[in-house]
Amino acid sequence: MPDPRFYRRAGPFSLADLAGRCGARLAPGADADRVIKDVGTIDTATAGDIVYFADPSYVVALAASQCGACVTTAELAAHVSRCPVLLAADPRGAYAEIAALFYPETSPTVAQSGNIASDAVLAADAVIAPGAVIGAGAAIGARTVIGANAVIGPGVVIGHDCRIGANTTLSYCLVGNRVILHPGVQIGQDGFGFVPTPGGHRKVPQLGRVLIRDDVEIGANSAVDRGVAGDTVIGAGTKIDNLVQIAHNVEIGARCIIVSQAGIAGSCKIGDGVVVGGQVGLADHVTVGDGAQIAAKTGVMRDIGPGEVVMGYPARPIRQFWREIAALSRLTRRDK
Amino acid sequence: MPDPRFYRRAGPFSLADLAGRCGARLAPGADADRVIKDVGTIDTATAGDIVYFADPSYVVALAASQCGACVTTAELAAHVSRCPVLLAADPRGAYAEIAALFYPETSPTVAQSGNIASDAVLAADAVIAPGAVIGAGAAIGARTVIGANAVIGPGVVIGHDCRIGANTTLSYCLVGNRVILHPGVQIGQDGFGFVPTPGGHRKVPQLGRVLIRDDVEIGANSAVDRGVAGDTVIGAGTKIDNLVQIAHNVEIGARCIIVSQAGIAGSCKIGDGVVVGGQVGLADHVTVGDGAQIAAKTGVMRDIGPGEVVMGYPARPIRQFWREIAALSRLTRRDK
Amino acid sequence: MPDPRFYRRAGPFSLADLAGRCGARLAPGADADRVIKDVGTIDTATAGDIVYFADPSYVVALAASQCGACVTTAELAAHVSRCPVLLAADPRGAYAEIAALFYPETSPTVAQSGNIASDAVLAADAVIAPGAVIGAGAAIGARTVIGANAVIGPGVVIGHDCRIGANTTLSYCLVGNRVILHPGVQIGQDGFGFVPTPGGHRKVPQLGRVLIRDDVEIGANSAVDRGVAGDTVIGAGTKIDNLVQIAHNVEIGARCIIVSQAGIAGSCKIGDGVVVGGQVGLADHVTVGDGAQIAAKTGVMRDIGPGEVVMGYPARPIRQFWREIAALSRLTRRDK
Structure with missing residues (x-):
């Protein structure tokens, strides 16, 4: 369930109502009056939640899910016995429509007139620099410094002894203790999630959060998107450079080093103590094992095991990379 | 002609006057008293405009141009018959000087004392968050939300139902409806345009705009420069990721997807429905056809046809890229 | 010595006191009561400064240093005769602790209540846009424009005729004349410097500055970190693009061109008139000679000589790069 500090839920809706609003139809025998209270994921849904089922590899997980309904294709519906079904040609698109019904876009950052919302909770010795804006229900811990012209969104929680840089924007996030965010960091904005439709790219509501653990440092002008469902997580003691x-939904372990201009795509899982070099790119859904090292400018499109050291595009073991570079060089000598 | 909402023009100047101020000289027979009212480009100039002619491939276009004068080299001057000529060793540099005469730098963003300029036009139900600064003559449409500490420059027009993030800066731009700009986005600043001179890099006045069409989304900390002359254009429904x-002068079609940390250099033309992967780079003046796909980290230095799928640096057809990767790998095995 | 405009020093401390606080021990015969007033580097230390010595290649420099004490390993201590010694398994880590003792973190940006500090020195014709925050002791020169919601930290000095963009943050820096910083630029934040320790990454205090010479231009959302000790320097007339x-401690010469999304790692030294292409990466401590050109997307891991033109990853002479690309392509044809 999306964190109620950040998201206000509409509904509930009957299953028939949802079908009508998202262009799906009730599967034969589905209970039209079933009350649906929220959107969820197959893994974490409870009895009032509707989920989508678009990938056959989730069939076992779905059988064990507590979900109250699911939207799927006519083809996949044969695999669903445990809950009522909505049928849609594009279950992801239908789910995006449903999620937008439950969580219509609001503008929480602006529901206030002064710079500091009257119900924000500031520790007595927190320091708020000129021009900083603190949203409704936000909480700032002891000795934490909020830089000039920083914008702290509604509901954001920041621990003690943090330094939040000037001109940063934090929204939909929970920040630990002793965290340093340098100027221009942007945390918690929508991830880049769209479903292609005939009418263009349909935005998928982003209903998760960003969790920043203790002792994290994030460099100037870096960006951390919040999760679609679930959270984007930066592990304790991890240090992230500029830009x-x-x-969304990236999970980074403890004590990692992420060098400048690296990019980690959606849903990557990075272990503890990993070093990601400058300008490295990771494709989405890649897993990187503990202690792995990824040389600068590497492009990673497959999982990296614990302790592996890789380089190049596509990423390969670093010795293999250098062997290939040498072989290529010799080749041009032979060519002459 | 530069948009008078953004640029205030000085002049007019006589041709002789311009020659004297930019270190050029009148070509034999040129009318010293010809009144020049503005700078222009060969394609779009009208009778009062001066253009530069530095590339012989424009000779046909120049013959058809409506321009009132041109600055060119002694060598190229032979090809100009239709208008008076100024001669300069470096026509681009002389033109930059002339453009700076017509458009001396002003500081429009600061010609106001309060946060919201008295002549800004705000829809009744537009929402302006604390700390946002709205410049003279700017217009904000219905239900649009301007985030905290955002800076909207003079003359900027934003449509209805937009979400403009916190800590963004918009200048010299026209924004459509339902546009989402995430925190830290910078729109409309000067492009990176210089003419080398013995005294250093001479800044070329950037006199265009940024046009952002309906339903565009731009991610956190991304940057869109305005055109030199003419506009930088982001087509309807195009979604741009973070960073x-x-x-300047890039034209992106409709419904494209541009993934994080990609960079599109000056004057590229990108068709509709193009997918540009993360950390891709496009060299300047590249054309990309409709529906092309460019894999992550690719470096594009040549035009890409419609529907082409390319990868690598330099960009090549994706199958060829993978064949080469395989061949290189085999090579090291043979080498052993 | 760190610039007192930016850093307030604690101490002095006796050598024994420092040893006790940083987990080091006095070497046999070291003067426990020696008064240490500051941290320094081997090259620039004076009699009251303590330095660290962790790299044998500095043994000659250390012999000539004016430092008052040094922290080193038991193994390297044999090479030190000219000053008292502290012994530590990890001299860099111990030095980081000592530096943090002398320069405990303060929050200078917030020691003020209004937007403009009472002791900031503004030229009569400087223009400060709405929402800009000017810190204690900062100085803004004639005709310089500070954009809306920009944050100028304490002690920052900006020359005349500069344009400082909206939503920029400047700290720990001295800026020349006619400098243009585009919106979202972040200058002077901590560099990315950590010492690995069993308890995690120990932050190394960053005690230097950023020096931006005359006629520099820096593009939107770019970031320049300040030096660890000593300064990060951007030479006169150098133009830097967006992102x-x-x-830290990079030194860039005069009249360079650095294209968008390039990244220059710590302590690189770049000569005059160098062109760095888009998305180029330089590893740390690389030296690039005058007039060198580095093609877009190149990854540089070794020094580049004056006038060299390089391309690829790793960087190689540009002709060699293209020969290799051609050879690789031929190879797949042979393979068929």
Whole structure:
């Protein structure tokens, strides 16, 4: 369930109502009056939640899911016995429509007139620099410094002894203790999630958060998107350099080093103590094992095991990379 | 002609006057008293405009141009018959000087004392968050939300139902409806345009705009420069991720996807429905056809046809890229 | 010595006191009561400064240093005769602790209540846009424009005729004349410097500055970190594009061109008139000679000589790069 500090839910809706509003139809025998209270994911849904089922590899997980309904294709519907079904040619697109019904876009950052919302909770010795804007219900811990012209969104929680740089924007996030965010960091904005439709790219509501653990440092002008469902997580003691991109639902372990201009695409899972070099790119859904090292400018399109050291595009073991570079060089000598 | 909402023009100047101020000289027979009212480009100039002619491939276009004068080299001057000529060793540099005469730098963003200029036009239900600054003559449409500490420059027009993120800066731009700009986006600043001179890099006045069509989304900390002359254009429904660079005079079609940390250099033309992967770079003046797909980290230095799928640096057909990767790998095995 | 405009020094401390606080021990015969007033580097230390010595290649420089004490390993201590010694398994880590003792973190940006500090020195014709925050002791020169919601930190000095963009943050820096910083630029934040320790990455205090010479231009959302000790320097007339990363202690010469999304790692030294292409990456401590040209997307891991033109990853002479690309292409044809 999306965090109610950040998201206000509409509904509930009957299953028939949802079908009508998202262009799906009730599967034969589905209970039209079933009350649906929220959107969810197959893994974490409870009895009032509707989920989508678009990938056959989730069939076992779906059988064990507590979800109250699911939207799927006519073809996949044969695999669903445990809950009522909505049928849609594009279950992801239908789910995006449903999620937008439950969470219509609001403008929480602006529901206030002064710079500091009257119900924000500031520690007595927190320091708020000139021009900083603190949203409704936000909480700032002891000795934390909020830089000039920083914007802290509604509901954001920041621990003690943090330094939040000037001109940063934090929204939909929970920040630990002793965290340093340098100027221009942007945390918690929508991830880059769209479903292609005949009418163009349909935006998928982004209903998760960003969790920043203790002792994290994030460099100037870096960006961390919040999760679609679930959270984007930066593990304790991890240090991130300037101009780094962390996409939605990325999970980074403890004590990693992420060098400048690296980009980590959606849903990557990075272990503890990983070093990601400058200008590295990781494709989405890649897993990187503990202690792995990824040389600068490497492009990673497959999982990296614990302790592996890789380089190049596509990423390969670093010795293999250098062997290939040498072989290529010799080749031109032979050519002459 | 530069948009008078953004640029205030000085002049007019006589041709002799311009020659004297930019270190050029009148060609034999040129009318010293010809009144020049503006700078222009060969394609779009009208009778009062001066253009530069530095590339012989424009000789046909120049013959058809409506321009009132041109600055060119002694060598190229032989090809000009239709208008009076100024001679300069470096026509681009002389033109930059002339453009700076017509458009001396002003500081429009600061010609106001309060946060919201008295002549800004705000829809009744537009929402302006704390700390946002709205410049003279700017217009904000219905239900549009301007985030905290955003800076909307003079003359900027934003349509209805837009979400403009916190800590963004918009200048010299016209924004459509339902546009989402995430925090830290910078729109409309000077492009990166210089003419080398013995005294250093001479800045070329950037006199264009940025046009952002309906339903565009631009991710956190991305940057879109305005045109030199003419406009930088982001087509309807195009979605741009975080930390993307869009240089001056780039034209992007409708419904494209531009993934994080991609960079599009000056004057590129990108068709409709193009997918540009993360960390891709396009050299300047490249054309990309409709529906082309450019894999992550690719470096594009040549035109890409419609529907082409390319990868690598330099960009090549994706199958060829993978064949080469395989061949290189085999080579090291043979080498052993 | 760190610039007192930016850093307030604690101490002095006796050598024994420092040893106790940083987990080091006095070497046999070291003067426990020696008064240490500051941290320094081997090259620039004076009699009251303590330095670290962790790299044998500095043994000659150390012999000539004016430092008052040094922290080193038991193994390297044999090479030190000219000053008292502290012994530590990890001299860099111990030095980081000592530096943090002398320069405990303060929050200078917030020691003020209004937007413009009472002791800031503004030229009569400087223009400060709405929302800009000017810190204590900052100085703004004639005709310089500070954009809306920009944040100028304490002690920052900006020359005349500069344009400082909206939503920029400047700290720990001295800026020349006629400098243009585009919106979202972040100057002077901590560099990315950590010492690995069993308890995690220990932050190394960053005690230097950023020096931006006359006629520099820096593009939107670029970041320039300040030096660890000593300064990060951007030479006169150098033009930097959008989203560029300049790490701590980088020194860039005059009249360089650094294209968008390039990244220059720590302590690189770049000569005059160098062209760095888009998305180029330089590893740390690389030296680039005058007039060198580095093609877009190149990854540089070794020094580049004056006038060299390189391309590829790793960087190689541009002709060699293209020969290799051609050979690789032929190889796949042979393979068929």
